[in-house]
Amino acid sequence: MDATIKWPGNSSTPDIEAMDDPVLSLRAASRKLVREWGFLRPKFAGSALSPAAVHCLIEIADHGPVRTFSEFCTELQVSPKELRRIVAKLAVNKALQVAHPSSGTDITTAFQLYAASLEMVRLSEAKPTPEITPSARPARSPAPPLFPAVTIVPGYRPNILGRTLEMHLYFYSAAFGWGREFDSSLATGLGELLARLHNPVNKVWAAIRTTPARDPNMPAVEQIVGVIYVDGEHPVLENSARIRAFIVDDSVRGLGLGKQLFEAAMAFVRSVGFRECRLYTMRQLTPAVRLYEREGFVEVGK
Numbered sequence: 350m351d352a353t354i355k356w357p358g359n360s361s362t363p364d365i366e367a368m369d370d371p372v373l374s375l376r377a378a379s380r381k382l383v384r385e386w387g388f389l390r391p392k393f394a395g396s397a398l399s400p401a402a403v404h405c406l407i408e409i410a411d412h413g414p415v416r417t418f419s420e421f422c423t424e425l426q427v428s429p430k431e432l433r434r435i436v437a438k439l440a441v442n443k444a445l446q447v448a449h450p451s452s453g454t455d456i457t458t459a460f461q462l463y464a465a466s467l468e469m470v471r472l473s474e475a476k477p478t479p480e481i482t483p484s485a486r487p488a489r490s491p492a493p494p495l496f497p498a499v500t501i502v503p504g505y506r507p508n509i510l511g512r513t514l515e516m517h518l519y520f521y522s523a524a525f526g527w528g529r530e531f532d533s534s535l536a537t538g539l540g541e542l543l544a545r546l547h548n549p550v551n552k553v554w555a556a557i558r559t560t561p562a563r564d565p566n567m568p569a570v571e572q573i574v575g576v577i578y579v580d581g582e583h584p585v586l587e588n589s590a591r592i593r594a595f596i597v598d599d600s601v602r603g604l605g606l607g608k609q610l611f612e613a614a615m616a617f618v619r620s621v622g623f624r625e626c627r628l629y630t631m632r633q634l635t636p637a638v639r640l641y642e643r644e645g646f647v648e649v650g651k
Contacts, residue, residue, distance in 0.1 A: 497560040512573040550581025574598040577610040592628035
């Protein structure tokens, strides 16, 4: 956490056995840290936080913004379902705002100072300053998002073709071994479609992941993590739309973004009033096939 906070000093009394031996000092600080965290109780510090959620909070504080949800699952060695359950209960720990940025030059000192900061926060909350009334307390700023936000945005965006090709080649080369010919054909077809996006019967949507910058003075970082195209100019069939290049990046699969993209495209198809809508897929892509079938698509040929 970027902040400059004056360190008030360690006013707590160390355990007697930890006065001389550094190992005993570390053990004493560790025991105190366990007590202050509240790991001996089923819930953390009387709140809804479990020890697992506390550990997750420490990982976030230590590693900074997480690039992808799947990477964080790998880092903590938990399933996506378990991580969502834990993260849903997280709260910002004020003790992280108390420790001095330069404190803890060795592990024993770090444990001692951090345990002391937790104790200081607990005692200060138990004895509120009488000069500050509830109405006079400054409003708290909302906590920053723990994970990047993803939104569905219509229309062309810079590098949308590049990201579309990248996501397709990454997935299909790994799954089916497709390479140069597939990449070339897709790039040619989509490049031609992008040149026709000014026609109101053609449209594209992108799932945009927005990651807050580490520096609050810098703009957030945006990345395209899913796309879907509607081509309303079928070369043969009149008044027929085609769903093209529909894909979601591996890092955000399982979050429902594919369903949101597909629903946006189909709402557009209906609003324009196309007689029919077609798409090409593979039977091996079972989740996608089920999504299409729920929308009313039926197989008409190989």
